[in-house]
Amino acid sequence: MYLEFSQKLNKILDGISNCLIIPHKNPDADALGSSMALFSFLTKLGKKTKVILPNSPPGNLEWMINKRDVISYEKSPEKTKRYLSNSQIIFALDFNSLKRIGSLSKEIESTKTPLIMIDHHESPENFSTLFLSKPNIGSTCEIVYNIMKSINNELIDKEIATYIYSGILTDTGSFRFPLTTGHTHNIISELFIKGINHTKIHERIYDNFSIERAHLLAISLKNLKQIESIGVVYTILTKKDLKKHNFKKGDTEGFVNYGLRIKDINVSVILIEDSFEDIIKMSFRSKGRIDVNKFAKKYFNGGGHKNASGGYSNDSIIETEKKFISSIKEYFRI
Secondary structure, eight states: OHHHHHHHHHHHHHTOOEEEEEEOSSOOHHHHHHHHHHHHHHHHTTOEEEEEESSOOOGGGGGGOOTTTEEETTTOHHHHHHHHHHOSEEEEESOSSGGGGTTHHHHHHHOOSOEEEEEOSSSOOSOOSEEEEOTTSSOHHHHHHHHHHHHHGGGOOHHHHHHHHHHHHHHTTTTTSTTOOHHHHHHHHHHHHTTOOHHHHHHHHHSOOOHHHHHHHHHHHHTOEEETTTTEEEEEEOHHHHHHTTOOTTTTTTGGGGGGGSTTOOEEEEEEEOTTTSSEEEEEEEOTTOOHHHHHHHHSSOEEOSSEEEEEESSOHHHHHHHHHHHHHHHTTO
16 A cells, blocks of 8 residues: 555656645644654655644644744745645645645635645545545554655654654554554654654653643643543533633643543543634543544534544533533433
8 A cells, every 4th residue: 555655656756846745733743743754755855845834833842843944824824825836746644624724725725736645534535636544543654654664765864753753652642542553663663773762752742841731731630520320521621721821732732631541431521612713622532442533523523533533612611511411421322
């Protein structure tokens, strides 16, 4: 699969010189890691490449971007449009629906530039010229690594390896999620050989948060509620909570996972009253066979993976909580 895709991609790259890379809105380490790794790789191949972010990354991941070659559509829409008009190919990384790039989707829909989608989420939409969708892989970084390795392994240096490791580390839940495989660990071994400093990467991603974030986590844990008779817990963070603790983008990343550390709990959910988009953002996590992807799709405009998914609600936080409780009970047929 990788060899066939890589051969098709290489043939396309042979005839072009200008590339753009776009990850999803509110980029995580997998989106940024795959984008920056591919950026460095394409640059080494002699391609003029830029990364377009739909909006700014969270503070703990700013170290991953090279600001000289990364443009925020949110901050520089006209500059983005100029690069879109001059690009010969656009890579869509770590998303499979144009909804995931927000208002930037309108610019993409109006361009005639071919799109190449590389992603690992379920149920991809048909918007690309060439795509590689592998929902059985734990991260887009793992897919991108295999593609680069198929094209020219010698170009993968310490910098690229660092980006790849960052995405795999986070999207596999530090290698504990079900889609982590022996092949994943083989790649990690190869990245070590490339010279990565795994301790430094971990510290940059996980050990540089503010004291306000720690206080916000405490509120999240304090607000945990269990739905009786089923192994489900959920928590709520309101606009008031976020404002009180000086919320910054990325501060709530990973909060939803704490619920799964409780004995006999198989589903953990967080509802966040979003201050910027005026919606209720929701994250779902599960263990084993429980498919929160299907649940998120059915009830909360969401999607993602079997054991890790997202969604949202346009209702109030009170109404969303009520709907969630009734929906999860219906889903478990209580």
